Amino acid sequence: MEPFQNYLVFLIPIVVGILTQIIKFAFYTMRHGWDPEYIFTHGHMPSAHTALVVSLLTTVGHYDGIGSGVFAISAVLAFIVIDDAVRIRMHLGDQGRYLNMLVEQLHEVIDEAKFPRLKERVGHRTSEVVAGALIGFILSTLFIALLS
Numbered sequence: 001m002e003p004f005q006n007y008l009v010f011l012i013p014i015v016v017g018i019l020t021q022i023i024k025f026a027f028y029t030m031r032h033g034w035d036p037e038y039i040f041t042h043g044h045m046p047s048a049h050t051a052l053v054v055s056l057l058t059t060v061g062h063y064d065g066i067g068s069g070v071f072a073i074s075a076v077l078a079f080i081v082i083d084d085a086v087r088i089r090m091h092l093g094d095q096g097r098y099l100n101m102l103v104e105q106l107h108e109v110i111d112e113a114k115f116p117r118l119k120e121r122v123g124h125r126t127s128e129v130v131a132g133a134l135i136g137f138i139l140s141t142l143f144i145a146l147l148s
Helices: 003-032 036-040 048-064 069-104 126-147
Strands: none
Touching: 003 036, 003 048, 003 126, 048 069, 048 126, 069 126
């Protein structure tokens, strides 16, 4: 691999991740109104983490080949990140929902400072992860074509 291609394998996924986060912020703003703090949060449509790892997988596959060890490592990393985005974080959301229900059923006066409401939506829906993966692959392919 040429030295310039080493930079592209690093830069393309970073740019794709940032662009996906901007797209997510635009979707959020259209639905819920302007909230500048949201640009740094996670969750919702599309998954920027998924877009980033799929972009990494795509660029490594293109520049190093799908038979390389680096591609295998990228595939494992992508699997872990996507699994975390969908399955593991959804379990955390379920736990938050159940704990919130338990706190609501307490007969004592609930002190909000002592028992704050937990976030129930921590992970991504499958459609958000699929959208992130598509954006990651499509943008990476476009950048690879433009920079070749």
